[in-house]
Amino acid sequence: MVLIIRERATLQQVEQMLQTLELYIKIAVDIKKGILAGGGEKHAFCEAALLEDGSRQRNIWGADWIPFDQSITYESIINILPSQNNRSMLIQDPAIRELIKKITQELIGGYAPESR
Template identity: 60%
Template sequence: MIYLIKEPASQKQIEEMLEILGSYIKLAVDIERGILAGGGELHADCEAVLLEDGSLQTYIWGADWYPLTQEVGYESLINIRPRQNNRSMEIQDSVIRQQVAEIVQQLLGGL
């Protein structure tokens, strides 16, 4: 199940997003709007939910959330963006990484 998260997620939402992969959740994070979509098998599926909700692709970055350790992973195919100077699956810009981490922690952390 993919959820569009605009407010801190409930424990039930976290559990349902974990159903697909078990130990972590694939995410797409809109750093402009401060929201994310999580769950499903592919970051691209989450990205599609954000795009459908009005997000701009330029601001959407792929990440993973590991609830047990409260850690964020920054690798995703949707992050390969030569036009934005990101030529890797990993988010290379430290400012963008920090924005992603803050949004994920705000919306998913602390449960």
């Protein structure tokens, strides 16, 4: 289930996003709007939800959120954006990684659902 999170998520929303992969949540973050889409099997599903919601492609970056240790990995195929000097699945720009971390922590951070 992919949810668009615009304000602090509830524990129930985090649990819903965890249903697919159980240990982590695939997310796509719109770094301009300060929102994210999370859940589902692929970052592309989250990206599509944001695009349908009006986000611009150039502002969307993919990552994984691991709620159990509150960590983020910044790797996704949707991050291969040569036009933005990102030729890797890993987000190269530390400023973009920091924005993603800040937005993610504000919207879905702090929850550590029961171990599965």
